[in-house]
Each structure stands twice: as structure tokens, then as C-alpha cells.
Amino acid sequence: MQKKIVLLPGDGIGPAVAEAAASVLQQVADNFSHTFKFDKKAIGGAAIDSAGEPLPADTLQACQDADAILLGAVGGPQWERNPPHLRPEKGLLQLRKGLGLFANLRPVKTFPSLLSSSPLKQEIVEGSDLLIVRELTGGLYFGTPSERRNAGQTVVDTLLYERKEIERIVETGFQSAMLRNKRLASVDKANVLESSKLWREIVDEKSKDYPEVAVEHMLVDSTAMKLITNPTYFDVIVTENLFGDILSDEASVLTGSLGLLPSASLRDDELGLYEPVHGSAPDIAGQDIANPLGAILSAAMLLRYSFGMEEEADSIEAAVDNVLQSGYGTQDMHVDTANIVGTARMTSLVIEQLMEAKVSS
Numbered sequence: 001m002q003k004k005i006v007l008l009p010g011d012g013i014g015p016a017v018a019e020a021a022a023s024v025l026q027q028v029a030d031n032f033s034h035t036f037k038f039d040k041k042a043i044g045g046a047a048i049d050s051a052g053e054p055l056p057a058d059t060l061q062a063c064q065d066a067d068a069i070l071l072g073a074v075g076g077p078q079w080e081r082n083p084p085h086l087r088p089e090k091g092l093l094q095l096r097k098g099l100g101l102f103a104n105l106r107p108v109k110t111f112p113s114l115l116s117s118s119p120l121k122q123e124i125v126e127g128s129d130l131l132i133v134r135e136l137t138g139g140l141y142f143g144t145p146s147e148r149r150n151a152g153q154t155v156v157d158t159l160l161y162e163r164k165e166i167e168r169i170v171e172t173g174f175q176s177a178m179l180r181n182k183r184l185a186s187v188d189k190a191n192v193l194e195s196s197k198l199w200r201e202i203v204d205e206k207s208k209d210y211p212e213v214a215v216e217h218m219l220v221d222s223t224a225m226k227l228i229t230n231p232t233y234f235d236v237i238v239t240e241n242l243f244g245d246i247l248s249d250e251a252s253v254l255t256g257s258l259g260l261l262p263s264a265s266l267r268d269d270e271l272g273l274y275e276p277v278h279g280s281a282p283d284i285a286g287q288d289i290a291n292p293l294g295a296i297l298s299a300a301m302l303l304r305y306s307f308g309m310e311e312e313a314d315s316i317e318a319a320v321d322n323v324l325q326s327g328y329g330t331q332d333m334h335v336d337t338a339n340i341v342g343t344a345r346m347t348s349l350v351i352e353q354l355m356e357a358k359v360s361s
């Protein structure tokens with residue numbers, strides 16, 4: 001198959017991990033006789049510097065014309081004092097909104113070989129395997145424009161959801177649960193927020209279409225607690241934008257490192273944006289120490305969700321598993337000091353596994 005992938009390296013460690021993921025995809029293309037055409041475009045701080053805005057029109061256009069998009073990360077201290085429309089993060093938010101990527105899937109799975117690097121006790125975290133389905137284009141992030149009134153003494157952020165926006169993400173939550181263990185935790189703050197009350201109504205309506213799925217309504221505060229006291233309790237969590245942002249960072253450390261986690265941002269057709277959950281980590285940029293595995297596993301999600309290439313996606317995940325089982329890790333992963341490798345070496349280890357898999361197949 002021939003596919004067009006837009007590569008958005010972004011800022012900080014973004015370029016290094018995006019490059020790593022692209023080289024892994026190239027190996028998969030060789031192994032399975034596909035052609036992936038990569039088109040590199042600017043986003044975030046890098047785009048502010050080169051084009052004067054965080055999401056240049058030609059970047060958005062290329063993404064619209066692509067089969068899939070792979071992003072590194074955006075943000076950095078040099079743009080922190082910029083006005084809101086010239087912040088790197090704005091580029092990412094505009095891209096999500098501009099492409100209508102409303103469903104953000106963030107799987108969190110513990111790797112048996114890394115259990116000891118979790119901040120939680122091994123017996124608590126062992127067997128954790130959950131999926132956060134986060135609404136990505138509504139809520140507080142995209143309400144009527146935020147403003148300061150009363151000489152800056154009053155601030156307004158608006159939490160706005162349309163019924164159809166809630167319906168479609170709740171639908172994704174149910175569909176995801178059907179593909180897994182058929183348990184869905186719908187997370188809200190219905191004891192306070194009107195938006196959460198509508199959210200609950202919609203979940204109850206939709207649950208009639210999915211009689212096999214066991215649904216539970218949970219409040220976001222107690223969910224945050226349960227995630228660290230009993231993470232294996234969860235299968236699929238579906239929640240609104242800001243709650244999903246916070247809970248997914250919390251869940252991400254269960255595995256021992258944020259650096260390992262992939263994500264997919266999807267809409268109703270095949271186009272998707274894939275990015276590691278970690279940020280741009282400017283403090284470690286350019287040192288060849290960033291963990292490329294979050295980006296590499298995002299590339300696996302890209303193959304699975306945008307290209308329908310199950311076997312190809314599995315091959316990346318198996319390669320990563322093998323590398324981890326051999327004891328290797330990057331500096332964020334608490335492996336034996338002797339087994340700590342840099343970004344480039346970690347990437348080669350994964351590619352070597354893929355090459356071996358090809359030879360033995």
C-alpha cells in the first residue's frame with residue numbers, strides 16, 4: 001500500500017522522537033512492501049519562529065490531504081511569554097479542532113518487565129491495562145474566547161458542549177469497550193456541573209444500544225483516587241476534555257514512565273493524528289536521551305487505526321516488547337544503569353528486532 005504521512009516534529013525532544021518513529025515506520029514499510037511517503041511540516045514554536053504562527057496554513061493543508069499525521073511535541077520556555085495566539089500549544093489545539101479530531105485514545109498498559117519502575121507497589125499496578133477515551137475538541141479548551149474583565153480582576157473561561165459532541169465521544173467510549181473487556185467508566189462531575197448532568201443522560205441513553213457493556217458513572221475526583229489505589233479496576237474510561245487531560249497524565253505514570261505512552265486522535269473517517277503523551281521536555285532536548293518509545297508506539301497506533309494494518313502494528317509492539325524484555329531502557333525508565341541507552345540506540349534496537357522478525361518470517 002502507498003500512504004502519505006505528514007510528520008510534525010515540533011519542539012524540544014519532538015524532532016528526535018518523531019524522527020525515531022519515522023525510521024521505525026520505514027522499516028515496517030520495507031518488511032511488508034508498503035510505500036510510506038513522509039512530508040515534514042512545521043508546528044508549534046518551530047512554526048512561530050519560521051512562519052510567524054503556530055499552525056501555518058500549509059501545515060494544516062498538508063494534514064488535511066494526508067492519510068495520517070505523526071507529531072513529536074510542542075512547547076518550550078522561549079515562547080511562554082507570547083500572547084495566547086502565539087503559543088506553541090495553540091498550534092496543536094487548532095490542528096485538533098481544524099481537523100475535527102474529537103476522540104483521543106490513550107491506552108495505558110504496564111509492561112511486565114517494567115513493573116519495578118512504577119511509583120506504585122507492584123501488587124497494586126500489576127495487570128493494569130486501561131484505555132482513556134478523552135473528548136478532544138470541546139469543553140473548557142474551546143468555549144467562547146476566554147477573557148479578562150474588570151481591569152484584569154475578573155476572568156472568564158467557558159465550558160461549552162453541544163449534545164452531539166457528547167453523543168459521538170460517548171459512542172466511541174462504548175465501541176472501545178466492546179473491543180475490550182466491555183466495562184465502561186463514564187467520568188464526570190455531575191454533583192456540580194450542568195455539562196456533566198447532560199453527559200450522564202446521554203451515557204444512560206446510549207447504554208441501551210450496548211446492553212453487553214457494564215457502565216458505571218464515576219465522579220472525577222474519586223476516579224483520580226481510584227486510579228492510584230486500584231488501577232486494575234478500570235477497562236475503558238470515557239470523559240470530557242479537561243478531565244481526560246488530567247487523568248491521562250495521572251494514569252501515565254502507572255507504567256513507570258510517561259515516555260512510553262502513545263496516543264491517537266481520531267474522527268469518523270480514517271484520518272488520525274498520532275503523538276506520544278509526553279510533552280516537549282526542553283530540558284533534555286538535543287542530548288540523545290529522550291525516550292522514543294511513546295512516539296514509536298504511536299506509530300503502531302497509526303498503522304492500526306488509520307491504515308488498518310493490524311499485523312504491521314503488532315510487529316512494532318512486539319519489537320518494543322522484546323527490547324524491554326531484554327532489559328534495555330532510556331534514562332527515564334529506572335532500568336539497570338548498564339542497560340540505559342540513548343534515543344538513537346533505543347530506536348536501532350527496535351529496528352533490529354523488526355529486521356530479525358522479517359528474516360525469520
Ligand code: IPM
Pocket residue numbers: 075089092093245
Ligand atoms: C495533551 C497536552 C495538551 C493538552 C497541551 C499541550 C495543549 O497536555 O495533549 O494532553 O492539554 O491537550
Ligand code: MG
Pocket residue numbers: 245246249
Ligand atoms: Mg496533557
